[in-house]
């Protein structure tokens with residue numbers, strides 16, 4: 001079983017969301033995977049109520065605020081995301097961190113808010129190119145992971161980690177299966193140390209960064225890669241369907 005998640009970013013309004021689910025035909029093989037789509041907040045409700053959406057596809061929010069409500073213009077609370085149909089939430093995506101300046105502390109507050117409302121947090125971690133060139137991959141991704149682990153609601157809290165090297169996102173550059181396996185091993189070892197072996201084993205660690213139908217199988221066969229988080233290639237129903245049918 002693999003987790004196949006699509007992050008639509010700031011694409012796909014209500015009409016496009018409905019058209020996507022109408023056009024998407026899941027292939028045999030997808031049935032064994034856990035499938036997730038993260039539409040923009042304004043399209044969550046349309047995705048949740050779309051009669052053509054295969055109910056095996058769960059939905060998530062791309063971002064939440066850590067407060068439950070209040071004077072926070074432009075923000076979406078965890079409770080609102082749940083009400084709109086989300087079961088999961090992306091937290092700390094590299095665009096949130098690097099374009100909007102989100103810190104590890106804010107990521108932790110969002111993880112806590114997601115947990116309070118029963119959302120499964122998908123905590124994104126990843127190094128920039130210069131951090132990689134400076135040999136700081138483990139230091140950076142472990143600091144990002146640790147901040148999230150501190151606020152998890154007990155060892156039973158379900159969550160996922162997504163390793164997305166920033167230099168591989170939307171660039172066409174993909175980490176090699178070995179790069180992914182090394183980073184995933186580092187993350188798994190930390191999960192084992194903090195949560196224990198059983199919880200570490202059941203926590204999916206996804207790889208993200210220029211995943212396409214052509215490279216999904218190779219990445220999913222890398223050691224410790226439990227799934228993929230797909231950006232650009234998840235916008236096209238055909239390519240999402242192909243990746244969704246990839247096993248590990």
Ligand code: PGA
Pocket residue numbers: 007164168169170171172208209210211229230231232233
């Ligand atoms: P990409 O995006 O597949 O377009 O590289 C991945 C992501 O940002 O989650």
